[in-house]
Amino acid sequence: MTIFLPLLYLAAGWIAGQAPFDIKNVISKLLTKLIIPMVIIFNIATSFRSMGWIIIATALAMLTLLVVSKIFSRDPVMNLCFSYLNIGWLGLPVASALFGNQAAVIIIAAYVGSSIVGNSVGASMLSGKTLNPLKILKTPPVLALMIGILLIPFSDQVKHIGSELYQIAKFLMSFLGMAVLGIWLSKVNVGLDDFRQELKPFFQRVSVMALLITLLLLLAHATHQALITDNPATLYLLCLLPPAANIIVLETHYLGSGRSARPITCGTCISIVAIAVYAAVVIGGRMIVT
Template sequence: MTIFFPLIYLFAGWLLGKTALDFKTAASWVLTRIAIPIVIMFNISSRFSSMSTIITATAVCMLTMLVVSRWIMRDPVKSLCFSYLNIGWLGLPVASALFGNDASTIIIAAYVGSSIVGNSVGAGMLSGSRFSLFKLVQTPPVLALIAGVVLIPFSQEVTRWCAGLYDVSKFMMSFLGMAVLGIWLSKIRLSGSDILQEIKPFLLKSVVMAILISLLLILARIFHFRLIAENPATLYLFCLLPPAANIIVLETHYLGTGESAKPITCGTCVSIIAISLYAVVILGFRVWGVTG
């Protein structure tokens, strides 16, 4: 049932977009300034020892994807759609349903890594400013990362006293993010040709991701990092994820536009089909393994 929650939130945003309320700007501010930083800070402070390698690997992979995208396209929105994946809001419920607790740990850690890069480097790309380490340190996700590292010695206290706040922030992150996308969708028209146009970038992104993940698995086996080495099916799920819905939040916050709504939505449609086929294959192997 959790797999369908992102779609429910998307539909709720679409309905809200049909009203006269301008909800998207306020929701984007809450996400970028409050909810996402709290999620990053909580995970870093309470789970850093088991997540640090995956966080670092995800950040490196995403930066590599950004470099590749600069060879292909110059538009910062399209570049983010190519490299910034919907790991937390769509990948987490799917991976949890298919693969269980280890998958959840991997997905959450990967989300933290991608969120730090996407919300800092992505913000710089959309704002049109040149890279500045000083400005990067001032972005909410990096400040949250620093705060999380400072709080590592107090991880038990953070887990005890802030678990409720974390749960609320995680829900807000998922609900508000997909709702903002739904609001923009209510204002545009989609056609079958729009979805077909997203197949080529989806396949290109999947190939690049598959290469990076294969290299990561080889390194994990060499250095005996069990969590990565023993969960290849979870990692290859990343190849099928669509552009992050958070891109529309960043675009709304920094540019006041919604150009990414169409590629995100069409990419999500393609991704849902691909993930469904992947799930059928995974479940088929499990059945075959039991009965065979």
Template sequence: MEILLPFVYLLFGILVGKKQLKVKTFSSFVLTKMVIPLIIIWNISLNSEEMVLVIVLAMIFMLSIFFFRHWMERDVINNLCFCYLNIGWLGLPIAHALLGDTAARFVLGAYIGSSIVGNSIGANYLKKEVFSIKNILTSPPVIAFIIGCLLIPFERSVEVFGHHIYMISKFLMSFLGMMILGIWLSETSLDKSDFFVYAKSYAFRILMLSAIVLIAFVISQILNSEFVYQQLPWLFLICVLPPAANIIVLETSYLGTGTTASKISVETILSIAVIVVYGIVIHSLSL
């Protein structure tokens, strides 16, 4: 039953959107300003070493892909959609439901790293003004990361007194994240021709990211390391995620346009279908 819960929340969001209930703004505020920062603080304070490594690797990986794409094509929005994925609202709830807390911690690290880089690229390449470090340092993921680091010496107290808050936050992250995604899907009108165009870009990204993961796996096997092998489930999950919904916010804020809405919506629908298959495979392998 747990494997189906994220999609139940998604369906609930679609129904809420059809009823035109005005809960998206408030739910987004609760999720981005409170719930996800609490999840970050908990995991950083209790799992600092492994989390920092994943955060740094995610930042390096995302920057490398962006600048490679930017070298080939100067369309910043397109390139941002290629490397800035929906790890927070979609990846984290799915990772918790399908793969458990351990994998979700690594996905959370990837979310923090990608969020920092995604907002940095947005500020640097989309905004017409001078790049502002202040905007990055005051973003909720970075503030939560700093607080989590400061709480590392008190990890035992955090674990004892923050456990119930964490469990509530974990549920709200899955519920609100998938519900908001469902509301967005219900509100976006799509052209049939969009599916074919965006399906090609989605499939290409899956192939490219999966190839990189497989290359890393082969290298780790040559070096007699099992690290990448142990991380394959969540690494392949990230490969099939759609572009981050936050890209629409960045585009609207810095360019005054919303051209990515249809692309993100189409790729999200395709991603959900792929994730259903992915979940069935993961569930079958675990039996």
């Protein structure tokens, strides 16, 4: 039953999008500046040793996707839509529902890696400026990463004191993140041609990500990284994720436009269908095994 919860959260956002007032900016700020950093801090403080590999691997995978995307287009908005994936808001609730808490650790680590790249490289691409290390250090995911590292010596205390707060924050991250996506879906009109245009980059991204994840699993087996080798299904779920909703926030800020809304919306719809099929296969495989 829990697998359907992300879709219910999405539907709640779509309904909220019909209201005369707009709450997505407030929710986005709450997620970006408070809730998501809380989730990152807790997981880094309590599970950093197992997460470090995934943070680095995700950042490198995103940079690889960025390089590949430039083969097909020089448009920075489209480059970001190809390489910056919705790992936190869509990936986390789906992975948690399908695979449990261990999957959440993987997805959160992947979110940290992608956020660092997305909010630094992505911002510099759209602004036309060179990378500014000081600005990168001030982004919420990086600040949360540093706070979490400082709290590693107190991991037992963090786990004892913050477990309940973490569960609340993780739920709000899933619910509010999917709700924001639902609000965006309610605002953008798309046609069949738009979906056809997004199918090609979707399958291209799936192919590149599947190859990168396979290489990561081989490397993890060779170096005995149990968190990675024990959760291949969670890692391959990353292949199916759509462009990050945060792209339109960056685009609006730096370019004053919203061209990414259409590929984000179409990509999200395509991904939801693909993830539903993937979930059915995973659940069916479990039933056969048991």
